[in-house]
Amino acid sequence: MYQSVIFLAWALSVSALDNGLMLTPPMGWLAWERYRCDIDCENDPKNCISEKLFMDMADRLSEDGWKELGYVYVNIDDCWSSMQRDKDGRLQADPKRFPGGIKKLANYLHERDLKLGIYGDMGTHTCGGYPGTTLDKIELDAQTFADWEVDMFKFDGCYSNSTEQEKGYPLMSKALNATGRPIGYSCSWPAYQGGLPPKVNYTQLGEICNLWRNYGDIEDSWDSVIAIVDWFFENQEVLIPAAGPGRWNDPDMLIIGDFGLSLEQSRSQMALWAIMAAPLFMSNDLRTLSSSARAILQNKMIISINQDPLGIQGQRIVKEKSGIQIFWRPLSKNTSALLFFSRRSDMPYRYKTSLSKLNYTTGSYKVTDVYTYETTVLKDSSEFVVSVNPSGVVMWYVSAPAKLNSRLYFRGGHVQDFANEDNNNDIPYLL
Amino acid sequence: MYQSVIFLAWALSVSALDNGLMLTPPMGWLAWERYRCDIDCENDPKNCISEKLFMDMADRLSEDGWKELGYVYVNIDDCWSSMQRDKDGRLQADPKRFPGGIKKLANYLHERDLKLGIYGDMGTHTCGGYPGTTLDKIELDAQTFADWEVDMFKFDGCYSNSTEQEKGYPLMSKALNATGRPIGYSCSWPAYQGGLPPKVNYTQLGEICNLWRNYGDIEDSWDSVIAIVDWFFENQEVLIPAAGPGRWNDPDMLIIGDFGLSLEQSRSQMALWAIMAAPLFMSNDLRTLSSSARAILQNKMIISINQDPLGIQGQRIVKEKSGIQIFWRPLSKNTSALLFFSRRSDMPYRYKTSLSKLNYTTGSYKVTDVYTYETTVLKDSSEFVVSVNPSGVVMWYVSAPAKLNSRLYFRGGHVQDFANEDNNNDIPYLL
Numbered sequence: 137m138y139q140s141v142i143f144l145a146w147a148l149s150v151s152a153l154d155n156g157l158m159l160t161p162p163m164g165w166l167a168w169e170r171y172r173c174d175i176d177c178e179n180d181p182k183n184c185i186s187e188k189l190f191m192d193m194a195d196r197l198s199e200d201g202w203k204e205l206g207y208v209y210v211n212i213d214d215c216w217s218s219m220q221r222d223k224d225g226r227l228q229a230d231p232k233r234f235p236g237g238i239k240k241l242a243n244y245l246h247e248r249d250l251k252l253g254i255y256g257d258m259g260t261h262t263c264g265g266y267p268g269t270t271l272d273k274i275e276l277d278a279q280t281f282a283d284w285e286v287d288m289f290k291f292d293g294c295y296s297n298s299t300e301q302e303k304g305y306p307l308m309s310k311a312l313n314a315t316g317r318p319i320g321y322s323c324s325w326p327a328y329q330g331g332l333p334p335k336v337n338y339t340q341l342g343e344i345c346n347l348w349r350n351y352g353d354i355e356d357s358w359d360s361v362i363a364i365v366d367w368f369f370e371n372q373e374v375l376i377p378a379a380g381p382g383r384w385n386d387p388d389m390l391i392i393g394d395f396g397l398s399l400e401q402s403r404s405q406m407a408l409w410a411i412m413a414a415p416l417f418m419s420n421d422l423r424t425l426s427s428s429a430r431a432i433l434q435n436k437m438i439i440s441i442n443q444d445p446l447g448i449q450g451q452r453i454v455k456e457k458s459g460i461q462i463f464w465r466p467l468s469k470n471t472s473a474l475l476f477f478s479r480r481s482d483m484p485y486r487y488k489t490s491l492s493k494l495n496y497t498t499g500s501y502k503v504t505d506v507y508t509y510e511t512t513v514l515k516d517s518s519e520f521v522v523s524v525n526p527s528g529v530v531m532w533y534v535s536a537p538a539k540l541n542s543r544l545y546f547r548g549g550h551v552q553d554f555a556n557e558d559n560n561n562d563i564p565y566l567l
Numbered sequence: 568m569y570q571s572v573i574f575l576a577w578a579l580s581v582s583a584l585d586n587g588l589m590l591t592p593p594m595g596w597l598a599w600e601r602y603r604c605d606i607d608c609e610n611d612p613k614n615c616i617s618e619k620l621f622m623d624m625a626d627r628l629s630e631d632g633w634k635e636l637g638y639v640y641v642n643i644d645d646c647w648s649s650m651q652r653d654k655d656g657r658l659q660a661d662p663k664r665f666p667g668g669i670k671k672l673a674n675y676l677h678e679r680d681l682k683l684g685i686y687g688d689m690g691t692h693t694c695g696g697y698p699g700t701t702l703d704k705i706e707l708d709a710q711t712f713a714d715w716e717v718d719m720f721k722f723d724g725c726y727s728n729s730t731e732q733e734k735g736y737p738l739m740s741k742a743l744n745a746t747g748r749p750i751g752y753s754c755s756w757p758a759y760q761g762g763l764p765p766k767v768n769y770t771q772l773g774e775i776c777n778l779w780r781n782y783g784d785i786e787d788s789w790d791s792v793i794a795i796v797d798w799f800f801e802n803q804e805v806l807i808p809a810a811g812p813g814r815w816n817d818p819d820m821l822i823i824g825d826f827g828l829s830l831e832q833s834r835s836q837m838a839l840w841a842i843m844a845a846p847l848f849m850s851n852d853l854r855t856l857s858s859s860a861r862a863i864l865q866n867k868m869i870i871s872i873n874q875d876p877l878g879i880q881g882q883r884i885v886k887e888k889s890g891i892q893i894f895w896r897p898l899s900k901n902t903s904a905l906l907f908f909s910r911r912s913d914m915p916y917r918y919k920t921s922l923s924k925l926n927y928t929t930g931s932y933k934v935t936d937v938y939t940y941e942t943t944v945l946k947d948s949s950e951f952v953v954s955v956n957p958s959g960v961v962m963w964y965v966s967a968p969a970k971l972n973s974r975l976y977f978r979g980g981h982v983q984d985f986a987n988e989d990n991n992n993d994i995p996y997l998l
Contacts, residue, residue, distance in 0.1 A: 172914050179917065204943075355912040356957045358789060358827075395831045395957040396789075396912060481786040481827060482605050486610065521610075526787045526826040 158346040158445040159381040161415045164209025169419035173215040173264045186233035196422035198248040212251030214264040239284040253288035258304040259295030282315030290322040309344035322346040338378035347384040354388035356396040369452040379449040393420035394431035400528035407531040410442040411450035437506040470536040478524035492516040503533045589777040590812040591874040593844045596639025600850035604646040604695045617664035627853035629679040641683030644693040670715040683725035684719035689735040690726030712744030721753040740775035751812035754779040769809035778815040785819035800883040810880040824851035824860035831959035838962040841873040842894045868937040901967040909955035933966045936993040
């Protein structure tokens with residue numbers, strides 16, 4: 137069953153945008169969810185949309201162990217520009233908030249081995265009311281971004297209709313390529329067209345964009361995360377084949393480290409985004425991030441799952457009435473990720489299953505809990521119990537069939553020797 | 568406006584249950600939300616409903632600084648009893664899970680200056696299917712609890728109808744009083760009748776119960792907290808006069824330290840429960856509580872607001888379209904609590920107002936942020952800005968008019984001297 141999904145994904149993965157970029161999901165930082173259109177630098181100088189904010193975040197990505205993990209993009213969103221184009225019709229940064237201009241900011245990032253992303257909007261205005269990019273301005277704006285040495289461009293879609301979008305999004309792709317500068321291209325187009333065929337053509341999107349927003353904006357709440365997750369997995373048959381190296385579905389930013397998620401929920405967002413092969417753009421305050429949020433965002437095993445070179449988006453394989461849902465993502469080297477997620481709101485739930493029930497083939501598997509680093513060897517037929525916290529996850533990295541070593545079973549963290557593995561009362565208890 | 572609310576509350580406060588108990592809202596720990604009906608001691612020995620669980624929590628309350636703050640009740644909820652009454656028709660604890668029996672557990676608590684609460688259900692069965700207390704069993708069960716030296720009793724209402732409840736709840740009140748042992752009496756009656764007049768008679772409840780559940784059970788989620796808060800404040804005109812020393816509305820347990828609330832949301836629940844003069848029953852694992860959850864639950868200033876001897880339940884005084892809501896609770900010695908709450912899910916919101924706009928009379932007030940302990944002096948007419956995080960609060964303890972000391976104004980935490988207080992650009996910035 138999974139093999140067929142893999143082959144289907146490969147069969148459809150022939151045509152990604154030909155700029156050679158983002159062969160794994162892009163990672164970095166994006167201003168919008170946390171900082172919105174805060175332009176009040178007089179009263180809120182630390183948080184307003186200004187070159188200072190992006191330089192601050194660049195310093196943190198560079199000095200606090202982020203860029204080594206892959207978080208290299210620092211992305212501007214809406215409200216960066218002046219309300220007027222310049223005398224030559226080009227976009228220009230707000231002179232008060234970006235006194236050095238965008239090119240200087242790009243240099244600041246490049247000196248630190250980071251990349252700069254910028255934002256525009258297909259239409260008469262951006263969503264925040266700043267100058268938009270109408271069809272006649274597409275080439276000029278693409279060239280402006282290339283001149284500024286920008287590395288990524290998010291093209292939003294407020295104030296344009298579907299006919300204009302149908303022309304504009306491909307045109308911008310061509311225009312960016314024509315500049316000769318490799319610029320990662322993020323398209324909001326499908327989100328404006330409901331995210332589903334026939335209005336959305338994912339084959340075409342894979343040919344013109346590196347990533348695309350399929351669904352509404354994330355907000356700083358668990359309800360928002362859940363709405364996104366539900367939509368993505370309810371439509372997984374459409375979305376999984378669309379994704380692959382160089383072309384990614386984008387469920388929007390990570391809000392870990394902000395105000396609305398509990399520790400469990402933060403772990404859940406990170407794990408679910410890894411299963412989805414989603415771009416990992418944090419939108420938070422890296423200057424004041426808690427150590428627990430940092431530990432989640434810097435979890436190497438989850439990042440390596442997210443960044444798996446096969447780039448196959450994972451799927452939901454079980455949806456229990458109890459509220460337990462199970463997700464699976466095939467990874468390179470015959471490994472996989474397995475995620476147990478609880479939608480309950482009462483207490484930790486003890487879920488009993490076996491790898492063979494989850495369609496793993498006969499054999500023994502090495503299983504590593506990505507949050508605790510506990511390792512176990514499980515036979516496909518062995519029943520086990522995972523205890524999943526309310527709104528929390530248990531995520532496993534499952535590696536290729538290995539020889540069974542019965543001394544490696546765990547029960548509540550203690551190594552035990554299971555003399556009689558057929559004894560049903562002695563099922564290994566994981567986490 | 569507030570004066571009239573105070574007098575109304577006093578006028579209605581003549582008749583509380585005459586057992587002299589709970590003159591301030593009771594505080595302690597209650598098993599239900601976190602441990603439910605987990606009776607699987609074989610597979611989940613640390614968390615199952617057993618004497619061990621309650622002794623563990625008693626140890627923690629006693630040794631970790633809780634009881635000194637007022638958290639003295641350790642309350643059993645459903646699923647503690649045997650499925651059968653004993654040969655004399657009396658309730659009995661499950662012999663496997665409570666081998667020492669309830670009286671021995673009560674002794675264990677009393678030795679530590681703690682109190683024991685127990686649970687029963689008006690009706691044929693408890694909600695969990697254990698033996699209920701039908702009308703004919705009320706006196707026997709009350710006497711059993713007194714014999715066991717229990718200190719509090721929660722009377723749930725599954726499997727009884729409104730006619731039976733109308734008889735049973737007052738009858739249990741009399742029966743508990745008749746034992747001669749002071750037993751705090753928690754009535755779930757109003758929650759089964761929709762919580763509002765004419766079905767619910769709050770005057771009568773104040774005469775027979777020390778506290779009562781008005782609304783549905785809390786769950787481990789922010790949505791659940793919000794549903795409760797909205798219901799309580801939408802019906803504040805009915806609920807505020809019902810509360811007072813010895814008789815409390817009960818919005819249900821604190822879920823701080825569990826899995827569903829962020830740090831901001833945890834601070835919000837604690838603050839809102841203090842405004843509501845709500846019983847503070849934690850339902851969490853005190854053995855593994857994080858230091859951040861502990862700091863919130865052990866916040867002395869918020870506890871003293873919750874425990875104010877006047878016992879006047881607070882009210883919502885502002886509900887802005889922006890999502891900012893403001894709550895106010897009058898306290899003894901001419902002081903008050905003021906709470907700014909953000910229902911937004913984007914970013915910190917800068918809310919501008921003045922104490923006079925919030926109906927404070929002319930004068931200068933000393934204002935202390937209960938979470939940061941920052942203190943400021945504010946004239947009623949001075950405009951100020953509070954920055955409220957998404958799903959978070961800013962809570963102030965406001966003390967009696969004090970002499971203005973202009974050097975105590977804060978802006979971003981730095982003491983400033985406001986030479987010209989009429990300069991609108993120089994409004995004090997709190998928190």
